[in-house]
Amino acid sequence: MALSSKFLLFCFLLFFISPSIAKTSFRPKALVLPVTKDGSTLQYLTQIKQRTPLVPVKLTLDLGGQFLWVVCEKEYVSSSYRFAPCHSAPCSLANAPYCFECFGTKPRPGCHNNTCNLLPENTINGISFNGPVSMDVASIQSTDGKNPGKVVSVPKLLFVCADSFHLTDLAKGVTGMAGLGRTKISLPSLFSSAFSFKRKFAICLSSSTKANGAVFFGDGPYVMLPGVDVSKSLTYTPLILNPVTTAALTFTDLPSSDYFIEVKSIKINGHVIPMNTSLLSIDKKGFGGTKISTVHPYTVLESSIYEVFIEAFTKGLAKVPRVKPVSPFGACFNSTHIGSTRAGAAVPQIDLVLQSSKVIWSIFGANSMVQVKDDVLCLGFVDGGVNPRTSIVIGGHQLEDNLLQFDLATSRLGFSSSLLFHRTTCSNFNFTSNA
Numbered sequence: 001m002a003l004s005s006k007f008l009l010f011c012f013l014l015f016f017i018s019p020s021i022a023k024t025s026f027r028p029k030a031l032v033l034p035v036t037k038d039g040s041t042l043q044y045l046t047q048i049k050q051r052t053p054l055v056p057v058k059l060t061l062d063l064g065g066q067f068l069w070v071v072c073e074k075e076y077v078s079s080s081y082r083f084a085p086c087h088s089a090p091c092s093l094a095n096a097p098y099c100f101e102c103f104g105t106k107p108r109p110g111c112h113n114n115t116c117n118l119l120p121e122n123t124i125n126g127i128s129f130n131g132p133v134s135m136d137v138a139s140i141q142s143t144d145g146k147n148p149g150k151v152v153s154v155p156k157l158l159f160v161c162a163d164s165f166h167l168t169d170l171a172k173g174v175t176g177m178a179g180l181g182r183t184k185i186s187l188p189s190l191f192s193s194a195f196s197f198k199r200k201f202a203i204c205l206s207s208s209t210k211a212n213g214a215v216f217f218g219d220g221p222y223v224m225l226p227g228v229d230v231s232k233s234l235t236y237t238p239l240i241l242n243p244v245t246t247a248a249l250t251f252t253d254l255p256s257s258d259y260f261i262e263v264k265s266i267k268i269n270g271h272v273i274p275m276n277t278s279l280l281s282i283d284k285k286g287f288g289g290t291k292i293s294t295v296h297p298y299t300v301l302e303s304s305i306y307e308v309f310i311e312a313f314t315k316g317l318a319k320v321p322r323v324k325p326v327s328p329f330g331a332c333f334n335s336t337h338i339g340s341t342r343a344g345a346a347v348p349q350i351d352l353v354l355q356s357s358k359v360i361w362s363i364f365g366a367n368s369m370v371q372v373k374d375d376v377l378c379l380g381f382v383d384g385g386v387n388p389r390t391s392i393v394i395g396g397h398q399l400e401d402n403l404l405q406f407d408l409a410t411s412r413l414g415f416s417s418s419l420l421f422h423r424t425t426c427s428n429f430n431f432t433s434n435a
């Protein structure tokens with residue numbers, strides 16, 4: 001009797017003590033990072049704080065990237081830097097089974113013996129070379145979905161050290177890439193497990209080089225001024241796994257970390273454009289299909305698709321004089337002959353028809369056209385050549401001012417289409433902290 005009442009008391013205490021522990025160590029429901037667009041490279045950039053003492057680290061955002069990588073070669077000063085010894089838990093989480101040595105004379109961040117390595121890749125130019133799996137403290141702002149709040153930290157955020165040659169072609173000031181891809185060690189996965197929140201994240205890219213867009217880690221609300229919860233206006237489509245890696249180099253056989261969706265056809269002004277539909281599915285070698293990318297500034301279409309696409313679009317704009325194409329685009333128009341709408345230039349609507357004829361990602365003028373000169377608007381799609389790895393790569397310009405939410409647990413994508421129809425944009429998150 002005495003024993004069981006003691007046991008009950010113990011349970012009672014446990015019940016009351018544990019929530020108070022949880023309360024004192026603030027646990028965020030979501031995190032937010034600002035995203036800027038670099039005008040010269042058209043890359044989307046973000047920034048986290050890392051190391052001891054904390055320093056800002058500027059990164060190119062890579063939606064399909066496998067993990068966070070940062071150059072450690074020089075200027076990496078941190079008392080909390082750790083490398084992952086080979087066969088340790090971080091190495092198995094990272095799928096990095098092999099042991100490496102570094103032939104430098106003395107150990108430093110990025111150069112240790114007995115480490116496991118991965119292959120950080122600059123996905124803009126395909127440069128890939130191995131570097132050790134590492135950890136360091138990182139801090140990032142939490143959010144209630146309306147404003148940034150308290151800064152929270154992850155004591156041992158996994159990343160991979162890279163060399164400075166990895167930075168070729170990246171925007172000025174950038175020292176790495178923030179991989180949000182489909183792996184256990186991408187930033188969304190690591191943040192969700194660090195704070196036990198939903199395995200969801202969302203990107204909302206600004207179309208302006210002067211105003212911030214955002215990446216949200218965790219579930220909505222995602223509120224844009226003047227008080228529009230954009231997480232409420234999503235349509236869903238399954239995310240498709242490409243079983244063959246799309247990385248330049250790998251040590252092990254892994255599926256692709258890119259986010260693929262199923263586009264079944266493309267309509268322009270409501271008419272399906274004729275194309276070889278086998279290009280739209282992923283074959284045994286991992287070729288074909290449609291992926292979403294933040295490292296391609298414009299949507300890239302396989303050559304035969306591109307040809308019929310341009311032809312159909314131009315036919316739909318027959319009354320507008322065409323002008324000499326401006327590289328990298330293949331179809332440009334005299335914009336003084338084109339009207340405007342709430343969602344940009346009044347041009348033929350482009351529909352990506354997804355898993356059923358009722359699920360459609362519609363692209364309007366603001367996302368289809370690029371103003372290259374005062375009186376010239378070009379169709380913002382580019383030719384991907386014959387036999388490319390992926391037939392359709394939906395690029396940055398087509399994603400701007402659209403909310404995309406990736407649900408890793410249920411493997412589905414929520415997309416909003418243009419937020420301009422909801423009278424807001426991706427640059428309307430209120431970044432004033434309320435902490």
Ligand SMILES: *[C@@H]1O[C@H](CO)[C@@H](O)[C@H](O)[C@H]1NC(C)=O
Nearest residue numbers: 102104105106107111112113
């Ligand atoms: C790693 O070990 C080799 C000898 O096995 C040594 O020459 C080298 O300096 C060591 N590297 C570091 C960074 O300690």
Ligand SMILES: *[C@@H]1O[C@H](CO)[C@@H](O)[C@H](O)[C@H]1NC(C)=O
Nearest residue numbers: 276277278279283287288387
């Ligand atoms: C359609 O595309 C597939 C995949 O690239 C190719 O193997 C096939 O030959 C193409 N068919 C036609 C009729 O062009």
Ligand SMILES: *[C@@H]1O[C@H](CO)[C@@H](O)[C@H](O)[C@H]1NC(C)=O
Nearest residue numbers: 321323334335336337375376
């Ligand atoms: C566009 O059309 C206007 C009016 O017709 C004309 O003045 C202008 O030169 C044209 N621009 C180009 C690039 O063709």
Ligand SMILES: *[C@@H]1O[C@H](CO)[C@@H](O)[C@H](O)[C@H]1NC(C)=O
Nearest residue numbers: 146147225430431432433434
């Ligand atoms: C942005 O958020 C701050 C902090 O909550 C608030 O004081 C400010 O009024 C908000 N700005 C707008 C334009 O609503």
